[in-house]
Amino acid sequence: DGGITQSPKYLFRKEGQNVTLSCEQNLNHDAMYWYRQDPGQGLRLIYYSQIVNDFQKGDIAEGYSVSREKKESFPLTVTSAQKNPTAFYLCASSIGRRYEQYFGPGTRLTVT
Amino acid sequence: GIQVEQSPPDLILQEGANSTLRCNFSDSVNNLQWFHQNPWGQLINLFYIPSGTKQNGRLSATTVATERYSLLYISSSQTTDSGVYFCAVDSNDMRFGAGTRLTVKP
Numbered sequence: 449d450g451g452i453t454q455s456p457k458y459l460f461r462k463e464g465q466n467v468t469l470s471c472e473q474n475l476n477h478d479a480m481y482w483y484r485q486d487p488g489q490g491l492r493l494i495y496y497s498q499i500v501n502d503f504q505k506g507d508i509a510e511g512y513s514v515s516r517e518k519k520e521s522f523p524l525t526v527t528s529a530q531k532n533p534t535a536f537y538l539c540a541s542s543i544g545r546r547y548e549q550y551f552g553p554g555t556r557l558t559v560t
Numbered sequence: 561g562i563q564v565e566q567s568p569p570d571l572i573l574q575e576g577a578n579s580t581l582r583c584n585f586s587d588s589v590n591n592l593q594w595f596h597q598n599p600w601g602q603l604i605n606l607f608y609i610p611s612g613t614k615q616n617g618r619l620s621a622t623t624v625a626t627e628r629y630s631l632l633y634i635s636s637s638q639t640t641d642s643g644v645y646f647c648a649v650d651s652n653d654m655r656f657g658a659g660t661r662l663t664v665k666p
Contacts, residue, residue, distance in 0.1 A: 481654070485601075490564075490646055490656030506653060507561075536601055546590045546650060551603040 451475070452552035454539050459557045461533075469524045469555045471539030480522035481540040481549065484508060491538060497522055498545050526557065533559045562587045566647055566657035573637050573664050581632040581660045583647030590650045592623050594632050597644040597659070606632070606645075637664045 452473045461467045473480065479498050483491040493506030497516040511530025516522055522541075526533045536556050540549040563586040573579055583592070594606040607614050607621040609630065614621050618637075623630040634641055644659040 483656075488658075490658050491648070491654075492656070493653050496653075538601075538603065548591070548593060548605065548608040549648075549654065550605060551595075554601045556601075 452539060452541055452550060454537075454552040454555050456555060457553065459555055461557070461559050463559055464528045465559075466528060467526050467533075467557065467559075469526065469537055469539075469557070471522045471524065471552060472520055473522075473539075473541045473552075474520060475541055475550065476519070477541035477543055477550075478519070479542045479545050479547070480516070481542075482506075482512070482514065482522070482524045483538045483540065485536040485538060485554075494524065494537075496545075526559075533557060561653075562589070562649060562651045562655050564647060564649055564655050564657040566645075566660050568660060569658065570661045571663070573662070575637060575639060575664055575666050577637050577664075578633070578635045579637060579662070581634070581645050581647075581662075583630040583632070583649075583657055585628050585630075585647075585649045585655075587628070587651055589625065592630055592650070593648045594621055594630070595646045595648065596641075597646060599643060603646070634662075637662075639664045639666055 481496040482494040495514045497503040513525045538554045539552045542549045565584045591610040595603045611625045647657045
């Protein structure tokens with residue numbers, strides 16, 4: 449059963465702690481993406497990766513970090529430097545950089 | 561960067577009615593996608609349509625790239641069509657509109 453999985457679905461953290469969100473895909477896609485969605489708004493691009501061991505900043509990369517050590521995995525770390533980390537985080541993948549993107553179910557992060 | 565505007569922001573329909581959602585964008589794009597976000601937050605792919613017209617059941621979409629807009633048509637709407645519809649365009653990076661929130665009443 450091919451798809452994109454994100455875990456956990458809900459995540460709660462105290463302010464000042466780093467937290468890592470998981471994204472795994474078994475679609476054999478080269479490109480992967482992280483987006484952030486705030487209530488009532490569209491998605492904004494945080495980071496993307498076109499290939500293993502390479503990634504690029506999106507519009508709102510400050511306070512976030514990523515790694516791409518395996519084709520199937522693209523974890524996102526929300527660091528304590530992110531000023532307003534509470535949001536809904538969505539991971540996506542595509543065959544290549546300009547192709548149709550497919551999304552995972554998302555992780556809702558709450559930082560208090 | 562490229563601007564993406566969706567209209568209307570909110571739409572309330574009676575079950576069985578038809579609707580048209582619009583997406584305007586400010587520059588040329590490499591691709592354009594329409595998504596439906598369900599109440600649980602999952603984004604469901606509707607159309608990948610950088611140009612032309614596509615149909616899938618009760619839904620169809622048209623993109624006129626030269627005039628920088630796309631339209632999503634929903635016919636014979638059902639309560640399960642409720643949710644937020646997003647247009648996303650790719651020029652240098654993927655940009656999402658703010659969405660159209662559709663409510664279909666029984």
